[in-house]
Amino acid sequence: MIENVEEIEKIARLIRRDILETARDCKVGVHVGGNLTLAEIMAVLFFGIARLDPQNPKWDDRDRIILSKGHGNLALSSAMARLGYFPLSELKNFDTFNSMLSMHIDKHRMPGVEISSGSLGHGLSVAVGTALGGKIDLTDWKVFCIISDGELMEGSTWEAILNAAQNHLDNLTVVVDRNRFTIDGSTEENMALEPLVKKMEAFNWKVIEVDGHNIDQLMKAFLANSFSKKPKMIIANTIKGRGVPALEDTPGSHFLKIKPEDVKEALDNLNKEAELME
């Protein structure tokens, strides 16, 4: 487990680089925007917070990480590879025939991942069931679930939100990738979610709003205790397409075959940032 913020920032840059290079090298389009939102969240969760053993992925006492937004598998794949679940070289085969790593998660092909996902609005229910199961045995492992803000438009997500509060699931932390876009555009124009913090507080959750690209804020939010026996929701305000100037904060960043020059610009910026920081 890494506690140093700068070290985790380095890892987040590596994850962002993996996403960009894989997007560039894939023969087909990928979910660029909604993976670039996740670099910092994945870096913090996998390297700074969760209790995991890549050598023993079925370890009973592991923390369970459930990526409900299965189209974030590029970011997840990078984080898991860099932690040692499988070779980083597998990213080179992303989205090829029968590959270990693909657009959405297939548990049968991807070693160490908890559950397959892709269809929206499923993961939070799975996470709630896992957290309820953990509570029976008074286990100390935790459940982390990453959902997209678009998944808050699915009714099943709200069924799970009600249930988690009802059962005082303080062993459950949900991260909302609040990038404010779904495929068809702005969440607030198409199916408004605001005021999200107030809504979630009214649903009896402990809510922490952070800059989803700020490692320090994310770390503190994950580590904050929920003395109130409430499930925790970290609303991570993110920028869709973060790091690619041409794509940032645009609905067009959702799924595309990224231009090589846009990747080059983003990688150059990352290198400059790294030089400044390191």
Added chain:
Amino acid sequence: MDTINSTNMFIGLSSREAFGKIITQLGEQNNKVVALTADLTNSVKLNEFKARFPTRFFNFGVAEQNMMGAAAGFTLAGKIPFACTYAAFSSMRACEQVRTDIAYNDLPVKIVSTHGGFSFGIAGATHHALEDVGIFRGIPGMTVLVPADAIETAAIMRAIVNIPGPFYVRLSRVKEKTVYFQNFEYKIGSPDLLQEGNDIVLIAMGAQVGETLEAARLLLEDGISAGVMNVSTIKPMNEKAVVSILNKYTMAMTVEEHNIINGLGSAISELIAAYHVDIKFMRHGLRDIFTTSGLYPDLLKYYHLDAQGIKETAIKFLEKSL
């Protein structure tokens, strides 16, 4: 377990009441067993389990999708979840959670559904499940079981509790006619030829097995000798065993409280086609319609699925085939 006492314990119960008893026994034997329902504790007969194991009982409120997704999640905590609601809701309201969260991940979830067919008669088509077997049968890796009565329900539950992978068990609401009087070890896939006959074999599942046995007795009064086969495993069927029985007959009729499309009749007709079985065949059940409401016995009669209706349908089939 005392076989004779256990047998007595289940006789006279409906399949769902038998489920309530056996799930409590299984909970006693294995502390990984957890029971889930969505605001239907009494309907799915989980009261006893809830009272005995309050920390392993979970009521999800009126939220079947969340219950099925959570059932998948319980397995990540090493539990053996039994997710229980009406057949109409497990198969349709929560279908994607069943298919994607449970089956796609090949997780050991037992989906136990009561109120199969039109057994919740007065509730009408919203609460009748006449598509469920077809829906579950089409999900890869899903084992589909439809016990005939209380004793077969208990046998099935004992057989599946420790087997990995997803299961769908369809129970009725009503007390089925008793078919089995002794506890037995259930073999998944094997058909049970309850009685042999010369003129036709009647193939049934669930509550229709008892009705069909009764129909066979009525047919015999008219001089017609009918065999009766209970096919309680709809998938994966022991195909060769079913085909070897079919091969002994010149005529076969399936009987099901289900749409004749995609249910037992479809499963058997697939075998007949695949194995080139030379047999005259008919499917009897709901003929692609939405059902009306009424008391269960009245519905059975109206849709010719009581013993008399099955008998008359078989006779028409026999006469037409002469």
